[in-house]
Amino acid sequence: MKIIKWLEESQLVSEFSVLEYKTFENGFYIYIKSTLKDNSNLFIREYSDSTERNYSYHWQSSGGKLICRWDNAPHHPGLYNFPHHKHFGKKVDPSNEMTLHDVLKFIASYNVK
Numbered sequence: 001m002k003i004i005k006w007l008e009e010s011q012l013v014s015e016f017s018v019l020e021y022k023t024f025e026n027g028f029y030i031y032i033k034s035t036l037k038d039n040s041n042l043f044i045r046e047y048s049d050s051t052e053r054n055y056s057y058h059w060q061s062s063g064g065k066l067i068c069r070w071d072n073a074p075h076h077p078g079l080y081n082f083p084h085h086k087h088f089g090k091k092v093d094p095s096n097e098m099t100l101h102d103v104l105k106f107i108a109s110y111n112v113k
Contacts, residue, residue: 003030003046006101012036012108026050036107040067044100057103070095070103 007016016034027049034042039062047054056071066087074083079094086095097103 001028001030003032003044003100006104007032007034010104012104013042024049038062042103042107046100055098057097057100059103059107068106070097072098 004018007013014035014037016032018030018032020029020031022029027047029047030044032044034044036042041060041062043056043058043060045054045056045058054072056069056073058069059067061067066089068089069087071085071087072083076082076085076092079085079092081094081096084095084098086093086097097106
């Protein structure tokens with residue numbers, strides 16, 4: 001599974017735990033908690049089947065404060081690439097980060113070590 005591979009290969013991730021994993025005929029659901037080298041946490045949720053894919057990547061400080069969350073819940077229809085968006089602080093912006101790989105690259109740009 002690419003999600004696990006990206007976590008294992010990332011220089012940012014110090015550890016991760018799969019909290020929930022379900023498979024079914026045409027897809028899967030996975031929920032992971034990862035701890036990054038700076039002690040921030042990235043919570044990963046993905047649901048995928050043959051007709052849809054839903055994701056949420058929630059990055060928070062070690063104290064639990066939201067840094068950024070990426071998801072494709074359809075509740076910001078005015079964005080140019082609806083439904084993909086990110087919550088950066090209190091601001092909601094369109095997002096081009098739609099996979100865990102993209103999100104890890106974004107986090108790396110913030111010099112998490």
